[in-house]
């Protein structure tokens with residue numbers, strides 16, 4: 196009995212992230228419309244389902260440059276449902292740069308990078324360490 200209980204708690208420490216279909220569609224649309232520049236936004240979870248990313252929040256003053264998105268994180272609203280960031284890469288590689296890794300470590304628990312050509316197969320998600328994680332599309 197005790198053994199079973201222990202096992203159960205261990206399973207619950209890991210968050211199984213999910214993202215809503217229409218939220219991913221919006222990310223794709225934004226990335227496409229801002230191309231060849233980079234797009235950046237914050238990820239927000241549902242009020243009820245705290246592991247389901249349901250909307251993106253565009254930060255006022257976020258600079259979408261040709262080289263890199265600069266998040267003005269002091270503009271970040273106080274909102275405990277914000278769990279991480281999303282940004283696009285004009286290149287075909289959704290791989291975090293050194294600057295991305297720094298951002299990941301400091302802000303949030305889940306981060307998405309979507310690369311060119313911006314579709315369901317050209318994005319990856321990472322934890323704060325920059326390790327790739329899986330997000331289920333729901």
Ligand SMILES: [Zn+2]
Pocket residue numbers: 282283284290291292295308
């Ligand atoms: Zn990047």
